[in-house]
Amino acid sequence: MRGRKGPATDELTPEQARLQKGAIEFAQAELGQEMRERDHSHEFDREGWNKCAKFGVLGMPVPAEHGGLGLGLTDLIAVMEGLGYGTTDLGLLFSMHAHMWTNVIPILEFGTPEQQDRYLPKLCGGEWIGANAASEPDAGSDIYGLRTHAEKRGDSYVLNGAKIYVTNAQVADVFLTYATVNPELGALGITAFIVDRSTPGVSITKPMEKMGLRTSPMGEVVFEDCEIPASQLLGREGRGVQAFECSMEWERGCILAGCLGAMQRQLERSIAHAQQRKQFGQPIGKFQAVANRIADMKVRLDTCRPLVYRIGRLKDGAKNARAEAAIAKLHVSESFVTSSIDAMRIFGGYGYMVEQEIERELRDAMGGVFYSGTSDIQRNIIARSLGL
Ligand SMILES: Cc1cc2nc3c(=O)[nH]c(=O)nc-3n(C[C@H](O)[C@H](O)[C@H](O)COP(=O)(O)OP(=O)(O)OC[C@H]3O[C@@H](n4cnc5c(N)ncnc54)[C@H](O)[C@@H]3O)c2cc1C
Incomplete structure (x- = not known):
């Protein structure tokens, strides 16, 4: 292990290790240009998105008949880990995750053959972006207290309501949204709809500025007397919770796969800095306080990786992974924040400077404890799975 660079390969088959190496080389060569400027101006890298689509990322676990590569989720996790190691554009990776887990997978699992034919090839090919x-x-x-209303009128539904925190909103072609056909029914009234951006009555009212992940766009979306043909229902009326829970299970389990690569990159930078930076006549890594921080970063990374790869194996085996996904989401997101703070401490004042690009990773990491359900909500899911 000593001196070795790049993510560990112990969870990978030789073929997955080869895929991951290709992803690292691809990301290092093609992604993450002008990050400081784009982070500052909240600019999404559409060209990078197209390159990732061409690389096959967006449809990797989708059967070839729907425009994907027909590979497994574990293969995709290996690739995302590689991309997170090879690029610092964690916002771009976040946008891809949002697209895959909340649009591609639910349409694959619950879509009619017509919906699959219409949406999956374009979503897998990156031509269309999902939100x-x-x-x-x-x-x-x-979330099941949502108020966006869907009124049935003949063969259509008319949507009225406002959505916030919509990742990819400004660049999206397709929205998977949730509305209630009857608030008195609670969760049983919630219905999922696939809404094309071009539908009259859909508007992106304002961009939302974030602390981190700024290269991933976010906005508010309003539906005003937005008439959707009943053929755009995803699944059955009143069964939207199924589609939502499915998307959250995949998202929570996999959305932090890229952060594993980022944590490995942080660890390597921190080791190099601790070896090079001298104070009191010796490398700072010789001080136990600094070395212990690096040891803790390594322990966190090594306990995070198996949790994410476990999701890959469970889903590749068509198994339920609800509690396991919550465990992965909770542990990886919190670990990434703590390790980012440790990296910043190791770099001292340099770490606090924008130029070092360590503060950006901390800002990016913080998003992870909120999106796809906060850490408290993940704990609730885990506790419920234990009968509490
Ligand atoms: C970067 C980012 C991207 C996002 N992308 C999307 C997106 O694409 N689409 C989308 O629809 N949403 C998106 N979200 C929204 C995200 O899902 C919500 O922020 C999240 O579910 C929490 O909801 P809230 O912000 O309203 O917080 P609240 O629900 O108001 O929670 C506030 C606090 O109360 C705690 N709390 C609330 N209920 C409980 C409980 N039952 N038990 C214990 N503690 C509780 C929370 O843990 C939190 O600390 C995104 C958010 C972020 C930060």
Whole structure:
């Protein structure tokens, strides 16, 4: 292990290790240009998105008949880990995750053959970008308390409501959204709809500026007398919770795969800095306080990786992974924040400077404890799985 660079390969088959190496080389050569400027101006890298699509990322676990590569989820996790190691554009990776887990997978699992034919090839090929419009000003953790209303009129539904925190909103072609056909039914009224951006009544009202992940766009979406043909329902009326839970299980389990690569990169930079930077006549890594921080970063990374790869194996085996996904989401997101703070401490004042690009990773990491359900919500899911 000593002196070795790059993510560990112990969870990977030789073929997955080869895929991951290709992803690292691809990301190092093609992604993450002008990151400081684009982070500052909240600029999405559409060209990078197209390159990732061409690389096959967006449809990797989707059967070839729907425009994907027909590989496994574990293969994709290996690739995402490689991309996270090879690029610092974690916002771009985040946008890809949002697209895959909240649009591609639910349409694959619940879509009619017509919906699959219409959407999957373009989503897998990156031509269209998907967004998840679920959260509302008064429905965050309590997502099934959402108020966006869907009124049935003949063969259509008319949507009215406002969504916030919609990742990819400004660049999206398709929104998977959730509305209630009858608020009195609670979760049983919630229905999922695939809404094309071009539908009259859909508007992106304002971009939302974030602390981190700024190269991933985010906006508010309003549906105003937006008439959707019943053929755009995903699954059955009143069964939107199924599509939402499915997307959250995949998202929570996999969305931090790229962060594993980022944590490995942080660790390597921190080791190099601790060896080079001298104070009191010796490398700072010789001080136990600094060395212990690096040891803790390594322990965190090594306990995070198996949790994410476990999701790959469970889903590749068509198994349920609800609690396991919550465990992975909780542990990796919190670990990434703590390790980012450790990296910053190791770099001292340099770490606090924008130029070093360590503060950006801390800002990016913080998003992880909120999106796809906060850490408290993940703990609730884990506790419920234990009968509490
Ligand atoms: C970077 C980012 C990207 C996002 N992308 C999307 C997206 O694409 N689409 C989308 O629809 N949404 C998106 N979201 C929204 C995200 O899903 C919500 O922020 C999240 O679910 C929390 O909801 P909230 O922000 O309203 O917080 P609240 O629900 O108001 O929670 C506030 C606090 O109360 C705690 N809390 C609430 N309920 C409980 C409980 N039952 N038990 C214990 N503690 C509780 C929370 O843990 C938190 O600490 C995104 C958010 C972020 C930060």
